Amino acid sequence: MTTTRPRDLLLAFVVAGVVGNLLVLLTYxxxxxxxxxxxxxxxxLGLAEAAAGWVLKGRVDRRPGSKPVEPLVAARAVLVAKASALGGALVAGLWAGLLLYVAPRAGSVTAAASDTVAAVVGLVCALVLVAGALWLEHCCRAPDDPEDPDAVR
Structure with missing residues (x-):
């Protein structure tokens, strides 16, 4: 399984942002x-995934006093992390699309001013989810085997 590529997340963010902005433009x-x-x-959810990453990292790195992590548990955690990163990027794009519509109108439209606050909160929290998911995915990587002389470093 490959790691989540930032360009895939950026593409999802931009496409969702454009679609979200068009939907808001037509139906606001x-x-x-x-x-x-x-x-x-x-x-x-992003903070919970980051916390789970810290716990799993200790287990994957075999720190003293921690139980070894089962391979299936790590695989499930990576699956959740990859899905959360993509979902967070999509939702962040939707919030950004809303923000691009309401922020310029916030000074003249009362509803747009309150929706700007909601869009900023939603965008920041969706980005927290993406960051937590990427951290969880990073924490589930297998450590390098120091006894393997053919390992690429």
């Missing part, structure tokens, strides 16, 4: 207002 007048903590759940 009919949408209800966005609550400020709407995207906070993603931030909590």
């Amino acid at each position: 007048g009919t949408l209800p207002s966005f609550p400020a903590p709407a995207g906070a759940t993603l931030g909590v």
Whole structure:
């Protein structure tokens, strides 16, 4: 399994941002207002994935006092991390699309001002999810075997 490439996440972010901006452009007048903590759940998930990464890193590195990690547990964690990174990039793109629409109108439209706060919170929390997922994926990498003389360093 390969690591998540930043360009794939950036592509997902940009495509979702363009689509989100077009959807908001066409339907903003009919949408209800966005609550400020709407995207906070993603931030909590990102922090949980980062914490899981710290725990798994100790187990993968075989630190004293920690149980070795089962290969299937590490594979599942990587699967969750890859899905969360892509999902977080997509949702961050949607929040960015909303932000690009409402931020210029925040001074003149009251609803746009409150939606700007929600979009910023959602964007930041989605990026926290991406960062936590990438950290979890990084922590699940197998350590280099120091006894292998043919290992590339």
